[in-house]
Amino acid sequence: MARELGRGEDLFRTLQGRVASRRQGGLIVRNLVFVLGDQLTRSLASLRDIDPARDRILMAEVAQETRYVRHHKQKIALILSAMRAFAAELRAEGLTVDYVRLDDPDNTGSFPGEMLRAARRLRPERIVVTEPGEWRVREALGDGAREGGAPLEFRDDDRFFASRARFARWAEGRKSFRMEFFYREMRRETGLLMQGDAPVGGAWNYDAENRKTPPKGHVLPPPPRFAPDAATREVLDLVAARFADHFGDLEPFGWAVTRADALKALAHFLARNLAHFGDYQDAMLRGEEFLHHAAISPYLNIGLLTPREVCRAAEQAYEQGRAPLNAVEGFIRQILGWREYVRGLYWLRMPGYARSNALRANRPLPDFYWSGETDMLCVAEAVGQTRRHAYAHHIQRLMVTGNFALLAGLDPAEVEEWYLAVYADAFEWVELPNTHGMALFADGGLLASKPYAASGAYIDRMSDYCGRCRYDVKAKSGEGACPFNPLYWNFLIENRDRLAGNPRMAMPYRSLAAMSEARRAEIVADARAALTRLGVRL
Ligand SMILES: Cc1cc2nc3c(=O)[nH]c(=O)nc-3n(C[C@H](O)[C@H](O)[C@H](O)COP(=O)(O)OP(=O)(O)OC[C@H]3O[C@@H](n4cnc5c(N)ncnc54)[C@H](O)[C@@H]3O)c2cc1C
Ligand code: SF4
Numbered sequence: 001m002a003r004e005l006g007r008g009e010d011l012f013r014t015l016q017g018r019v020a021s022r023r024q025g026g027l028i029v030r031n032l033v034f035v036l037g038d039q040l041t042r043s044l045a046s047l048r049d050i051d052p053a054r055d056r057i058l059m060a061e062v063a064q065e066t067r068y069v070r071h072h073k074q075k076i077a078l079i080l081s082a083m084r085a086f087a088a089e090l091r092a093e094g095l096t097v098d099y100v101r102l103d104d105p106d107n108t109g110s111f112p113g114e115m116l117r118a119a120r121r122l123r124p125e126r127i128v129v130t131e132p133g134e135w136r137v138r139e140a141l142g143d144g145a146r147e148g149g150a151p152l153e154f155r156d157d158d159r160f161f162a163s164r165a166r167f168a169r170w171a172e173g174r175k176s177f178r179m180e181f182f183y184r185e186m187r188r189e190t191g192l193l194m195q196g197d198a199p200v201g202g203a204w205n206y207d208a209e210n211r212k213t214p215p216k217g218h219v220l221p222p223p224p225r226f227a228p229d230a231a232t233r234e235v236l237d238l239v240a241a242r243f244a245d246h247f248g249d250l251e252p253f254g255w256a257v258t259r260a261d262a263l264k265a266l267a268h269f270l271a272r273n274l275a276h277f278g279d280y281q282d283a284m285l286r287g288e289e290f291l292h293h294a295a296i297s298p299y300l301n302i303g304l305l306t307p308r309e310v311c312r313a314a315e316q317a318y319e320q321g322r323a324p325l326n327a328v329e330g331f332i333r334q335i336l337g338w339r340e341y342v343r344g345l346y347w348l349r350m351p352g353y354a355r356s357n358a359l360r361a362n363r364p365l366p367d368f369y370w371s372g373e374t375d376m377l378c379v380a381e382a383v384g385q386t387r388r389h390a391y392a393h394h395i396q397r398l399m400v401t402g403n404f405a406l407l408a409g410l411d412p413a414e415v416e417e418w419y420l421a422v423y424a425d426a427f428e429w430v431e432l433p434n435t436h437g438m439a440l441f442a443d444g445g446l447l448a449s450k451p452y453a454a455s456g457a458y459i460d461r462m463s464d465y466c467g468r469c470r471y472d473v474k475a476k477s478g479e480g481a482c483p484f485n486p487l488y489w490n491f492l493i494e495n496r497d498r499l500a501g502n503p504r505m506a507m508p509y510r511s512l513a514a515m516s517e518a519r520r521a522e523i524v525a526d527a528r529a530a531l532t533r534l535g536v537r538l
Pocket of ligand 2: 465470473
């Protein structure tokens, strides 16, 4: 039977006392299954053995999760709307869901608070939770359980290909954790794109073929958009009223909030984009936010799609001749490789991982990260589309906003908070390693063998931005020079002690050494002037 907890009902329960609250259809509640907002998967470990007669499901919209960073409005709307739709689907199956809305006056505002409140009300034999994705939530639930209620059972989140224990086994004894080697093991283990023991096509990785820019006239399909239904409209109104001070535009809102629509988004990608995914994976075009990217990370991260079904579908597209190997391998590597790897690394190294600051970067995040108001066209494009869609693709995140933050020496904690807030797909387990490790090198090289630092020339090669920018990408110094140019060399100078010994940095440091002392001093002065003009406090 469908259940919605309102204030009156909750009070009634309390007054009815223990017997009424313990019984459901004459039986004592066996499992209270607490489903979190990023666990919207019917085959979730904690939902797999659910017994409609004896078990209860708890879902809660809690203020703490909506406010711990100033999440993009679309991100909040997506998660709340998808949670409500998922609860409705479970109820339609005959399962009992106690659903606590954000504006429920009895809502305690936190996961442990809601878990304990439900446990006191229902007195279940045990509480069952699929392990949370984020360390912070895992700790809070563990602490909450120690306060009483009922025994708490965490189950492995086997929506991932590799369990945390599996990743730890792989990492054990290794000096460096290179994704490529982990990925190969995952290929062998899953059989994805494998022919016996060998990779299909003879190579593990076709990245060398994946750095093209689209030719003039190349046609890009419009991304799939899903018009909000009445239930999503209600959530949009709630978000507009409660989160007006948060980052980003709420509307137009076009994200899928149900599995059925997320599957349509996946089908659209497979039919219209996958074949070009590899070739143009690193390209950036003005006004083209999605290019041939899938834009499915929010669906994967909240559970509307599973990594297995997405990878199998891409593999099938290759087997049926609908997409070339370089595209399909590149795509599968992002999910089977990078996504699994960053999650493994996160759990292996938390909570200490977030605290390192290998390059001792400490400058505050400038305002243009929030406003998008800057003459640097590449940054304005990335931030502008992030405001409009809660989305930017990987190279924009890494080589534009990430690269600027790295070169400018911005404080990792402030940069990480920004990335966690502004993207619809941002959850700490995936955001943190990507930002802290990949973009900022703040982990000192655990994730990346060298910093992803680049001057304006890289952005010019991979985009059509520079031709229309107020800055001159070819100029090396002076007020009109692309800020990425002096900042790149200044970054090498500022971090010489920490990076010059890295064999993969040998070439740029040789070029730096070949410069005169006067030229190096000029670079430092230019970089400082550029930062000041851009509003970065030195
Ligand atoms: C600084 C920075 C912060 C990031 N923060 C997040 C984040 O909070 N959440 C998030 O899901 N991704 C994050 N990424 C990774 C990546 O940028 C996004 O997954 C990707 O842009 C999502 O868009 P898409 O679905 O169109 O991806 P596509 O390019 O179409 O790739 C397909 C899928 O592969 C997975 N994927 C690709 N690259 C990565 C990666 N590096 N790590 C993990 N999964 C990957 C995603 O699930 C993605 O949906 C970040 C990257 C950087 C550099
Ligand atoms: S010139 Fe520099 S700032 Fe302008 S778009 Fe190119 S890389 Fe960005």
